[in-house]
Amino acid sequence: MILAAQAAQGGGSGMSMLLMMVAIFAIMWFFMIRPQQKKQKEIRAFQNALTEGAKVVTGGGIYGTVKHIDLAANIVEVEIAKGVVIRVDKNYVFADTSAAMSAAQTK
Numbered sequence: 001m002i003l004a005a006q007a008a009q010g011g012g013s014g015m016s017m018l019l020m021m022v023a024i025f026a027i028m029w030f031f032m033i034r035p036q037q038k039k040q041k042e043i044r045a046f047q048n049a050l051t052e053g054a055k056v057v058t059g060g061g062i063y064g065t066v067k068h069i070d071l072a073a074n075i076v077e078v079e080i081a082k083g084v085v086i087r088v089d090k091n092y093v094f095a096d097t098s099a100a101m102s103a104a105q106t107k
Helices: 002-048 097-106
Strands: 055-058 063-070 075-081 084-089 093-095
Touching: 002 093, 055 075
Parallel strands: none
Antiparallel strands: 055 063, 055 093, 063 075, 075 084
């Protein structure tokens, strides 16, 4: 009789543990994974809509202006100073946050 009562308690404990693990995963997905996926989607959209003259930041933290885009080679030429142009992989070019922040401050 005592063994049957302990087995019943153990079964309920296992179910509540499983429910707790599912809840923790759901919370992690909602607060960590989902926002990261949204951010990656925004970055990809910016990279695909990249135009010459756009202000950008490279993955290495270099600020510049897009001078030429080679879609076949997936390379972007970025002018970082007058007459200084570097070639960067398109996947390492991000939006210039200072331009977005200054636009938000003027509103």
